[in-house]
Amino acid sequence: MANFLMKRFLQAVFVLLAVTLIVAFAIRLTGDPALMLTQGAGSVTEADLMLIREALGINKPFFVQYFEFLKGLFSFDFGRSFMGGTPVADLISKSLPATLMLAASVMIISIAISIPLGIKAAVSKGKWADQTIRILSLIGLSFPNFWLGLMLVLVFSIWLQWLPPSGMDGFTSFLMPAFTMAIILTATNVRLVRSSMLETLQSQYIMVARAKGLSENKVLYKHALRNCAIPLITYFGLQFGGLLGGIVIIERVFNWPGLGTLAFDAVSGRDYPVLQAVITILSMLIVSVNLLVDIAYGLIDPRIRTE
Amino acid sequence: MNSKRTLGGALKALAITSSLTAASLSFASTLTVSSPQDPGSWDPIDTFLVNWASVATNIYDGLTYRGPDLKLQPGLATSWEQLDDSKRIRFTLRQDVKFHDGEDFNAAAVKFTFDRLMGNEGKKGPQRSNYSAIDSVEVIDDYTVDFHLKAADPVLLTKLAGYGAMIVPPKYIQEKGEDFFNTHPVGTGPFKFSSYEPKVGIKLEAYADHWGGAPKLTNLNYRFISEPSTAVAELQSGRVDLVIPPTIPIGMITTIEKNPNLEVITTISPTVYALRFNTKNGITKDEKVRKALIYGVDRQAIIDSILGGQAAQIASFQSAISFGDDPSMAPLPYDPNKAMQLLKQAGIKPGTKIQIDIRGNNATFNEVSQAVASYLQIIGLNATIKPYETNVLLNDIIPAGKTGEMFQQSWGGWTLDYDNTAYFMYHTGEKWNPYDSDPALDKQLESQRSITDRAKRLEILQSIANYTANRALEMPLYSLNAIFGVSKRVKNFTPVPDSRLRLTDVTVE
Numbered sequence: 001m002a003n004f005l006m007k008r009f010l011q012a013v014f015v016l017l018a019v020t021l022i023v024a025f026a027i028r029l030t031g032d033p034a035l036m037l038t039q040g041a042g043s044v045t046e047a048d049l050m051l052i053r054e055a056l057g058i059n060k061p062f063f064v065q066y067f068e069f070l071k072g073l074f075s076f077d078f079g080r081s082f083m084g085g086t087p088v089a090d091l092i093s094k095s096l097p098a099t100l101m102l103a104a105s106v107m108i109i110s111i112a113i114s115i116p117l118g119i120k121a122a123v124s125k126g127k128w129a130d131q132t133i134r135i136l137s138l139i140g141l142s143f144p145n146f147w148l149g150l151m152l153v154l155v156f157s158i159w160l161q162w163l164p165p166s167g168m169d170g171f172t173s174f175l176m177p178a179f180t181m182a183i184i185l186t187a188t189n190v191r192l193v194r195s196s197m198l199e200t201l202q203s204q205y206i207m208v209a210r211a212k213g214l215s216e217n218k219v220l221y222k223h224a225l226r227n228c229a230i231p232l233i234t235y236f237g238l239q240f241g242g243l244l245g246g247i248v249i250i251e252r253v254f255n256w257p258g259l260g261t262l263a264f265d266a267v268s269g270r271d272y273p274v275l276q277a278v279i280t281i282l283s284m285l286i287v288s289v290n291l292l293v294d295i296a297y298g299l300i301d302p303r304i305r306t307e
Numbered sequence: 308m309n310s311k312r313t314l315g316g317a318l319k320a321l322a323i324t325s326s327l328t329a330a331s332l333s334f335a336s337t338l339t340v341s342s343p344q345d346p347g348s349w350d351p352i353d354t355f356l357v358n359w360a361s362v363a364t365n366i367y368d369g370l371t372y373r374g375p376d377l378k379l380q381p382g383l384a385t386s387w388e389q390l391d392d393s394k395r396i397r398f399t400l401r402q403d404v405k406f407h408d409g410e411d412f413n414a415a416a417v418k419f420t421f422d423r424l425m426g427n428e429g430k431k432g433p434q435r436s437n438y439s440a441i442d443s444v445e446v447i448d449d450y451t452v453d454f455h456l457k458a459a460d461p462v463l464l465t466k467l468a469g470y471g472a473m474i475v476p477p478k479y480i481q482e483k484g485e486d487f488f489n490t491h492p493v494g495t496g497p498f499k500f501s502s503y504e505p506k507v508g509i510k511l512e513a514y515a516d517h518w519g520g521a522p523k524l525t526n527l528n529y530r531f532i533s534e535p536s537t538a539v540a541e542l543q544s545g546r547v548d549l550v551i552p553p554t555i556p557i558g559m560i561t562t563i564e565k566n567p568n569l570e571v572i573t574t575i576s577p578t579v580y581a582l583r584f585n586t587k588n589g590i591t592k593d594e595k596v597r598k599a600l601i602y603g604v605d606r607q608a609i610i611d612s613i614l615g616g617q618a619a620q621i622a623s624f625q626s627a628i629s630f631g632d633d634p635s636m637a638p639l640p641y642d643p644n645k646a647m648q649l650l651k652q653a654g655i656k657p658g659t660k661i662q663i664d665i666r667g668n669n670a671t672f673n674e675v676s677q678a679v680a681s682y683l684q685i686i687g688l689n690a691t692i693k694p695y696e697t698n699v700l701l702n703d704i705i706p707a708g709k710t711g712e713m714f715q716q717s718w719g720g721w722t723l724d725y726d727n728t729a730y731f732m733y734h735t736g737e738k739w740n741p742y743d744s745d746p747a748l749d750k751q752l753e754s755q756r757s758i759t760d761r762a763k764r765l766e767i768l769q770s771i772a773n774y775t776a777n778r779a780l781e782m783p784l785y786s787l788n789a790i791f792g793v794s795k796r797v798k799n800f801t802p803v804p805d806s807r808l809r810l811t812d813v814t815v816e
Contacts, residue, residue: 084348164546266532
């Protein structure tokens with residue numbers, strides 16, 4: 001296990017180095033932040049721009065800037081935002097929890113809905129319940145999420161006035177952004193649960209379980225579900241990464257004060273330190289979730305543990 | 308028995324206190340404003356963003372003040388006089404003014420503010436270049452200061468009413484540090500800072516001791532909402548009372564107007580739109596062609612149909628409230644026949660290609676440019692639209708002279724002075740003028756910069772406007788209104804053209 005963890009840790013470090021290097025390089029292609037800061041000004045001389053670049057620290061060679069970033073990374077010091085000079089770590093420490101809480105709610109809602117529905121569809125394969133669930137999931141898949149978000153706002157905030165249209169302000173403010181994302185994820189997840197369940201239900205050990213006279217629920221949830229958990233967990237893990245990426249749009253629609261909003265503003269403001277930090281944090285999250293997924297395999301399936 | 312009485316008394320007392328609280332609550336009034344952008348820092352020298360000003364105008368005062376009527380009035384200076392051929396301005400300062408932290412406002416604070424702006428701290432930010440006429444500030448006595456200027460600057464007094472010239476508290480900044488000041492601003496304005504959450508919002512509360520009188524609101528909450536549909540949804544659900552520009556696109560005006568609790572209030576703004584020409588290369592090098600293109604586009608029809616009437620035609624690249632606008636100038640009329648005639652004279656063959664570069668993120672201007680392209684199609688040109696990411700167009704394409712024959716420029720300075728447009732658009736070598744060089748025009752542009760006689764300056768600025776229109780340096784399109792979405796609970800709201808909203812008289816029902 002220690003060997004395995006060490007190997008995975010080194011892999012993670014390599015992935016992070018590659019990601020940060022690419023991001024640091026790519027964001028510098030978007031243009032000069034000094035020009036951006038003085039966009040509203042009329043005559044700005046090259047000398048003025050040089051002073052601003054010096055203050056921002058972007059007049060140094062690329063690799064010097066990159067190594068300063070790496071050095072800061074160890075002490076969680078990501079430098080200062082180009083827009084206003086707030087320490088990036090402060091910005092991250094406020095927006096990271098917001099994004100994580102939203103992402104976690106999305107995953108919980110989606111898994112809680114898709115597992116029972118997927119199993120129901122698998123069990124009643126070809127019958128009306130299966131057909132309905134499959135059609136519903138097709139509809140769910142066909143929604144663009146920002147549109148769905150706006151529609152929910154229209155219905156629940158403007159017509160019914162039940163929920164706040166935007167912002168993070170208590171439990172009710174989680175409902176719409178979380179469901180918007182969850183509906184789309186659930187649509188895929190139901191199909192995944194259904195197909196892996198179908199496969200599992202045909203195996204001999206299920207026949208044995210049924211022959212033993214176990215109750216149908218026990219057969220489904222204890223024996224079948226546990227056996228099809230490996231592909232599901234892998235998929236949910238990967239999905240979590242994709243979810244963090246997709247959350248940018250939803251955060252914008254719902255004005256959610258998370259990493260997505262931070263990244264969006266950073267891209268449009270050529271705010272190198274903020275964008276670098278957000279992407280680094282996101283890739284750290286994705287790498288660690290994948291690691292957790294691998295560890296979870298062993299817990300769920302003893303066969304993998306012994307291997 | 309006894310305990311009952313006590314309980315009854317306690318309940319009564321409770322009822323009285325709660326009714327008192329309810330009464331005091333009804334006096335407390337909060338206005339919630341949706342602003343599209345968090346400037347990240349509230350320090351006056353750090354930014355150019357109009358949405359900094361829409362908040363900070365309530366926190367800070369300048370030596371001069373300019374309100375919604377756009378007339379320059381005394382601010383922290385009660386009077387001023389121009390000395391030494393306008394190379395020195397003496398300000399008499401308002402007495403008994405205190406910063407929100409209790410610190411005295413005096414000549415030392417003024418000197419500190421401008422030393423900071425022109426010194427090392429100011430060098431890191433974008434505001435300094437705007438005040439480069441200031442050489443030094445000299446303290447004469449506690450309530451008198453002299454501004455020594457490198458050269459006379461006719462717009463300086465206006466510039467002292469906003470942005471980088473806001474007076475800041477010396478002791479507070481020296482004690483708490485620059486970083487703390489960025490996120491905990493202190494000024495002398497009618498509202499004082501209460502709390503700030505990056506990317507979420509900033510809260511202010513009334514400063515009852517303001518020299519201009521206490522504001523009528525007790526609290527002012529700004530929420531940063533960049534997505535227009537989200538801001539409008541917040542307005543519709545009653546959680547936001549006011550949506551300030553630039554947020555609401557033309558297309559959403561009817562949505563707001565349909566709601567009985569809301570209204571749209573608009574006012575003329577300094578923001579003007581033009582399609583400027585590449586006067587150096589391609590077919591637009593020829594003045595005849597440029598004029599033909601202007602004749603060929605029905606700008607009024609675009610205003611009426613696409614812009615819902617929320618814009619006005621312009622004859623030069625400035626709006627009607629700009630100092631330098633010549634009301635006697637008329638835009639070239641829509642005349643497709645004349646356009647085709649001019650094109651023929653210039654030897655332009657039908658089907659000739661022409662490229663229009665635009666900012667891709669503005670849905671309204673996208674429609675406008677499509678309309679322009681179809682008008683150009685009618686006069687026989689083959690127009691293509693090339694959308695860019697806004698920052699790329701502004702920072703990398705226009706200044707480098709890499710545009711097509713025509714390119715979008717939207718402009719509008721808060722000083723409302725044509726110099727701020729004309730000099731940057733037409734003077735040789737300026738960032739926003741990658742193509743044209745006209746010594747006669749340069750001379751005029753330079754000459755008005757040192758004249759403080761308003762009438763004389765106006766004459767020169769108007770002659771520049773006529774001159775550039777005659778040379779057809781751009782296709783002037785329109786000046787766009789500033790659009791506010793307002794809840795009907797909000798009373799006494801006066802829209803401002805320049806986003807510098809001071810909300811002292813506003814009340815909320």
